[in-house]
Amino acid sequence: MTRMPQLAAAGLHAGASIFLAVACLPFMAEAAEPALISPPVSAAPPDDGQWMMPAKNYASTRYSELTEINEGNVKNLQVAFTFSTGVNKGQEAAPLVVGGTMYIVSPFPNVVYALDLTKPGAPMKWKFEPNPEPAAQGVACCDVVNRGAAFADNRIFFNTLDGHTIALDASTGQPIWNAHIGNINIGETITMAPLVVKGKVLVGNSGGELGVRGWVKALDAGDGRVVWTAYGTGPDKDVLIGPDFKPHYDMDKGKDLGVTTWPPDAWKIGGGNMWGWISYDPDLNLIFHGTGNPGPWNPDLRPGDNKWTSGIFARDPDTGAAKWFYQWSPHDLHDYDGINEQILLDMNWQGKPRKVLVRPERNGYLYILDRTTGEVLSAKPFGPVNSSKGVDLKTGRLIENPDKQTGTGKVVRDICPTASGLKDWQPSAFSPKTGLLYIPHNNLCMDEEGVEVNYIAGTPYVGMNVRMIAGPGGNRGAFTAWDIAAEKPAWSVKENFPVWSGAVVTAGDVVFYGTMEGWFKAVSAKTGELLWQFKTSSGIIGQPITYRGPDGHQYVAILSGVGGWAGAIVSGDLDPRDATAALGFVNAMKDLKDATTAGGTLYVFRLP
Amino acid sequence: MTHGAVTLLLVILALTGCQREERDTRPQSALGSGEQPTPVTTLEPGGQRPSPADNKAASFEANAFHLSEGKRLFGWFNCSGCHANGGGGMGPALMDEKWLYGSSIESIHATIRDGRPKGMPSFHDKIPDDQIWELAAFVRSLSGNVPSSAAPQRNDDMMPHPSENRLPDAATLGKSP
Numbered sequence: 001m002t003r004m005p006q007l008a009a010a011g012l013h014a015g016a017s018i019f020l021a022v023a024c025l026p027f028m029a030e031a032a033e034p035a036l037i038s039p040p041v042s043a044a045p046p047d048d049g050q051w052m053m054p055a056k057n058y059a060s061t062r063y064s065e066l067t068e069i070n071e072g073n074v075k076n077l078q079v080a081f082t083f084s085t086g087v088n089k090g091q092e093a094a095p096l097v098v099g100g101t102m103y104i105v106s107p108f109p110n111v112v113y114a115l116d117l118t119k120p121g122a123p124m125k126w127k128f129e130p131n132p133e134p135a136a137q138g139v140a141c142c143d144v145v146n147r148g149a150a151f152a153d154n155r156i157f158f159n160t161l162d163g164h165t166i167a168l169d170a171s172t173g174q175p176i177w178n179a180h181i182g183n184i185n186i187g188e189t190i191t192m193a194p195l196v197v198k199g200k201v202l203v204g205n206s207g208g209e210l211g212v213r214g215w216v217k218a219l220d221a222g223d224g225r226v227v228w229t230a231y232g233t234g235p236d237k238d239v240l241i242g243p244d245f246k247p248h249y250d251m252d253k254g255k256d257l258g259v260t261t262w263p264p265d266a267w268k269i270g271g272g273n274m275w276g277w278i279s280y281d282p283d284l285n286l287i288f289h290g291t292g293n294p295g296p297w298n299p300d301l302r303p304g305d306n307k308w309t310s311g312i313f314a315r316d317p318d319t320g321a322a323k324w325f326y327q328w329s330p331h332d333l334h335d336y337d338g339i340n341e342q343i344l345l346d347m348n349w350q351g352k353p354r355k356v357l358v359r360p361e362r363n364g365y366l367y368i369l370d371r372t373t374g375e376v377l378s379a380k381p382f383g384p385v386n387s388s389k390g391v392d393l394k395t396g397r398l399i400e401n402p403d404k405q406t407g408t409g410k411v412v413r414d415i416c417p418t419a420s421g422l423k424d425w426q427p428s429a430f431s432p433k434t435g436l437l438y439i440p441h442n443n444l445c446m447d448e449e450g451v452e453v454n455y456i457a458g459t460p461y462v463g464m465n466v467r468m469i470a471g472p473g474g475n476r477g478a479f480t481a482w483d484i485a486a487e488k489p490a491w492s493v494k495e496n497f498p499v500w501s502g503a504v505v506t507a508g509d510v511v512f513y514g515t516m517e518g519w520f521k522a523v524s525a526k527t528g529e530l531l532w533q534f535k536t537s538s539g540i541i542g543q544p545i546t547y548r549g550p551d552g553h554q555y556v557a558i559l560s561g562v563g564g565w566a567g568a569i570v571s572g573d574l575d576p577r578d579a580t581a582a583l584g585f586v587n588a589m590k591d592l593k594d595a596t597t598a599g600g601t602l603y604v605f606r607l608p
Numbered sequence: 609m610t611h612g613a614v615t616l617l618l619v620i621l622a623l624t625g626c627q628r629e630e631r632d633t634r635p636q637s638a639l640g641s642g643e644q645p646t647p648v649t650t651l652e653p654g655g656q657r658p659s660p661a662d663n664k665a666a667s668f669e670a671n672a673f674h675l676s677e678g679k680r681l682f683g684w685f686n687c688s689g690c691h692a693n694g695g696g697g698m699g700p701a702l703m704d705e706k707w708l709y710g711s712s713i714e715s716i717h718a719t720i721r722d723g724r725p726k727g728m729p730s731f732h733d734k735i736p737d738d739q740i741w742e743l744a745a746f747v748r749s750l751s752g753n754v755p756s757s758a759a760p761q762r763n764d765d766m767m768p769h770p771s772e773n774r775l776p777d778a779a780t781l782g783k784s785p
Contacts (some may be wrong), residue, residue: 138727578695
């Protein structure tokens with residue numbers, strides 16, 4: 001029913017982009033093929049200028065229809081106002097804008113601020129301090145980050161590092177409920193941004209480096225009560241696998257695979273956490289979420305496929321019941337968590353309309369899945385990959401490279417990508433105008449050595465010495481525009497450091513992202529040409545957003561403040577003489593301390 | 609409630625009351641010494657006090673066997689999971705010249721035994737006291753604070769950093785190579 005207007009709209013967009021391409025740059029005519037790829041309208045309704053969830057919409061496009069700021073005038077952007085979060089740790093959160101108010105969550109101690117956008121300088125309306133337990137900082141694997149809040153029904157929902165989900169009255173900042181769902185004494189923390197679907201707040205835990213068993217919970221948005229819990233490992237009843245579960249590939253079929261694909265009891269401390277992104281398709285009534293790496297990293301200690309880690313689930317949001325599952329990295333060898341963002345799109349695939357899900361995955365492949373079944377339509381590497389040789393589309397299985405097989409007492413060199421993946425959590429953005437997915441990512445390789453490890457609850461359970469280095473070319477990061485239909489990159493910009501920030505793309509054909517030196521950049525959505533940049537006070541690992549302010553004008557916002565796993569050398573003041581510091585990331589980031597210092601500042605830009 | 613139940617309740621109350629009267633006349637740690645209070649600050653109103661030195665400290669610090677045992681235990685008890693091989697990660701770097709809670713072996717011993725508020729777990733009922741001293745001595749070797757003749761030598765593994773007895777100076781910290 002929605003198909004007709006959708007196609008018409010897509011046709012319009014395509015026409016517009018051809019016109020622009022011809023007008024701007026003759027050599028771009030080739031790339032501006034009609035883009036007949038667009039998110040389902042139910043998951044990406046017409047833009048109202050607000051930003052109510054980190055991914056912008058349920059389809060997770062991070063695309064704004066605003067056009068006031070465009071390729072032509074973005075060079076004039078100026079700072080409208082700034083605001084210090086008061087916390088000099090990695091700022092990974094996306095600000096939210098609802099009505100005339102902006103909401104931001106700081107890293108631990110997870111202070112929430114509401115800023116009044118209707119007044120000059122955006123003064124603070126309220127702030128809320130949840131006072132999480134300081135000890136939580138010691139069990140957070142990779143800096144004490146928080147990836148943002150979610151807004152629904154005049155409430156702000158957010159998670160604290162020490163395992164609470166809290167609902168605040170968005171007008172006053174008064175707490176409405178506070179659910180304690182994580183236990184730091186077993187190493188459980190929460191860093192992800194919740195997603196609110198049909199009156200339920202979806203939350204997952206972190207702790208894959210501490211032998212924490214992963215889960216996703218749905219809390220009642222009204223009172224915080226846990227409605228369902230779906231574990232990432234264990235018996236089918238814990239994973240919410242029942243009669244409705246119909247995985248596409250044989251490797252995912254069978255009873256209690258979450259137990260039988262592990263050594264006895266290892267699933268209880270086996271990870272499969274959910275600290276990344278969730279998307280939602282209202283038409284199919286399905287949520288999609290990944291699962292994290294199996295624990296420990298040393299694969300010799302957990303023979304088997306280690307279900308349901310490093311994969312993706314489709315679930316019924318009402319009951320949590322699993323509909324299908326696909327495993328990106330069965331028996332993961334390199335800490336390839338499967339929790340990245342999934343962008344829900346409708347497109348023609350080999351002549352047939354398909355409802356797909358696009359996933360730039362940590363193991364280095366850009367997957368296109370049929371989101372109704374979990375079938376892999378395409379899996380192409382979007383950067384240097386040697387840890388595997390491709391994906392067998394018949395069996396769905398990743399073809400591991402035996403030369404890069406890790407294990408106890410063995411040093412394996414030059415594995416690409418690293419444990420942090422060709423791309424980690426940093427979310428990409430999709431423009432229906434260009435048909436391109438804008439992927440911020442890493443370009444790193446590593447040496448790994450498996451070692452014995454004891455499980456002591458509340459302490460790390462990794463069993464791997466890791467040492468990372470720059471990938472081929474020497475640039476440690478890249479920002480790549482991927483042509484989804486053509487299954488190849490349209491353009492790619494090299495960056496010195498990993499691009500650990502998210503991206504946002506607009507109908508003005510501008511893409512925004514940040515670098516770990518602190519540059520906030522605007523590039524052309526069509527060519528990647530740098531159009532404008534501004535040097536912020538610290539490295540950027542946050543998620544840019546754009547919104548229409550109460551004055552009717554378009555604004556762009558980003559949190560600056562280096563940290564996260566990639567920036568832990570600065571935010572945690574780590575010692576670069578130890579190649580294995582921060583699980584080996586420090587070795588690739590030795591010079592970051594020369595390039596930036598810790599910070600925590602919101603920057604908001606507008607045209608003069 | 610029946611008469612019997614009330615009596616039973618009274619007996620239970622009386623018994624638990626008795627329990628409360630028990631006194632531990634010989635307070636003693638099963639884990640040995642190391643229970644002396646270690647100041648968590650160097651500030652003391654009214655003037656300096658001598659910092660309490662444990663007689664064990666010196667003997668552990670200069671002893672190659674204890675240091676290499678400390679190094680083994682550092683991996684065994686997952687210290688390396690949080691502090692890597694001294695460069696830090698979830699926990700702070702231990703090989704630099706910056707100390708949150710003091711560089712003395714007594715302070716480090718207290719840190720390992722009792723934990724610290726921002727996420728350093730307390731290991732007092734996991735690690736026997738002598739082994740805590742070994743760990744503390746090894747932690748000091750990471751920053752070159754023990755005699756280099758006793759500090760652990762080259763690793764057999766992929767060598768995350770030069771061995772503790774030949775670590776480069778902390779002054780190079782944060783400078784690109």
